[in-house]
Amino acid sequence: MKTATQQGVDKGSVFQSVGFLYFLAVSALSRLYTQDSEFLVAQASLAAGGLIGKRVMDLGAGHGSTTLAIAKRNPSTIVSVDKSVDYIPFLEMLFQSDKDIEGYLEANYGARKVLDDLYDATIAYLEGMRKQFQATRFSRLGGTLQLIEKSAFDLTAKECDEPVDVIIGSHFFHWVVNALKDQYLAEGKSPLEARDCAISESLERIGKLLKPGGILAFSTSKDFVDVDDNPEMDQYLEQYTVTAEPMYVRMHEIKKRLVLKKNPALESKVTIPAPNHLLKNSEIPALFRRSGFNLVHVDLWENLTDYDPIEVAYTALQLHLGGLKDEEISAEDRVEIAKKVRKEMRETMMQGQWENPYMGFGFTYIFQKA
Numbered sequence: 001m002k003t004a005t006q007q008g009v010d011k012g013s014v015f016q017s018v019g020f021l022y023f024l025a026v027s028a029l030s031r032l033y034t035q036d037s038e039f040l041v042a043q044a045s046l047a048a049g050g051l052i053g054k055r056v057m058d059l060g061a062g063h064g065s066t067t068l069a070i071a072k073r074n075p076s077t078i079v080s081v082d083k084s085v086d087y088i089p090f091l092e093m094l095f096q097s098d099k100d101i102e103g104y105l106e107a108n109y110g111a112r113k114v115l116d117d118l119y120d121a122t123i124a125y126l127e128g129m130r131k132q133f134q135a136t137r138f139s140r141l142g143g144t145l146q147l148i149e150k151s152a153f154d155l156t157a158k159e160c161d162e163p164v165d166v167i168i169g170s171h172f173f174h175w176v177v178n179a180l181k182d183q184y185l186a187e188g189k190s191p192l193e194a195r196d197c198a199i200s201e202s203l204e205r206i207g208k209l210l211k212p213g214g215i216l217a218f219s220t221s222k223d224f225v226d227v228d229d230n231p232e233m234d235q236y237l238e239q240y241t242v243t244a245e246p247m248y249v250r251m252h253e254i255k256k257r258l259v260l261k262k263n264p265a266l267e268s269k270v271t272i273p274a275p276n277h278l279l280k281n282s283e284i285p286a287l288f289r290r291s292g293f294n295l296v297h298v299d300l301w302e303n304l305t306d307y308d309p310i311e312v313a314y315t316a317l318q319l320h321l322g323g324l325k326d327e328e329i330s331a332e333d334r335v336e337i338a339k340k341v342r343k344e345m346r347e348t349m350m351q352g353q354w355e356n357p358y359m360g361f362g363f364t365y366i367f368q369k370a
């Protein structure tokens, strides 16, 4: 299993069922995805000369934080695409209806029990998202929101009527590249070849959805990037990124112990999150140019949250556990384990430990299609 290098998340079901709920809670509690989406969309808009009246695609739309950020910039159409069976119906309910959010999450996921003490904050966050979306000029004056449940790879420009002006993928690109890379590795390619083929193939498939001269904007966290063109900065970022935080690592060690107590067969699947090293900054311009995308700019942001780091990590921990399959560990056990981990952390932490904010670093890459 390569899950150690995938930030410890089993890719299979992390954005589905219980994982879906926890992703909502992580977003609600930390607001990390909200900030990242606003930031990426602002940069894409700048590169595109504004999004006013344009057709903009949100790839890997998830729970809609990027769709919301796009809606605030007056496009004519937003095409939001996600392959997970949970997100598109959820977005329909959230943005295109006035259905009761709590009723929806309860009926489909039994959310109150699963989210437990994260429940109220999650609902308040989602209600806030809906209010903001419905207040946008885009929403009030009949902008088109097209929701498509499909893998970005299987989508054709025809299905979204015509190629779009701008494609935005917040925390998305590494998922598709890693998935393809695994396929190429299984075919016997070397890790570097597999990565390069995965990037080319991703760009070829996604590029068909974009007009010539259109903007492709994506963001990813430091975990997936080596800043090899600036080793000093790389060292700094590695040192402060959350996966290097001793308390965070300890939290995952406790998690591993408790999971293995329930199911010893999961030894190789339960991991301590570690950086992935998928991309090297110095190689990005040439790698993308080869596929017809010229780098416009790269930006680095520091995503600091003033929420209690234990609470954010506790929520993210459940997202990690959500990646395990129900037959491997039941939903009830996942919730119980996460709570025990938090309790043990609180009881055994020395004063002053993990006082730092929960720190995340991210990169934004903006390209123009030739």
Ligand SMILES: C[S@@+](CC[C@H](N)C(=O)[O-])C[C@H]1O[C@@H](n2cnc3c(N)ncnc32)[C@H](O)[C@@H]1O
Pocket: 015, 033, 037, 059, 060, 061, 062, 063, 064, 065, 066, 081, 082, 083, 084, 087, 150, 151, 152, 153, 169, 170, 171, 172, 175, 176
């Ligand atoms: C980390 S989440 C980011 C969600 C959202 N962009 C945000 O920033 O809040 C990644 C999303 O990509 C979706 N995804 C992964 N592979 C995909 C694919 N091949 N096609 C479409 N969506 C995909 C997942 O279902 C998930 O919702």
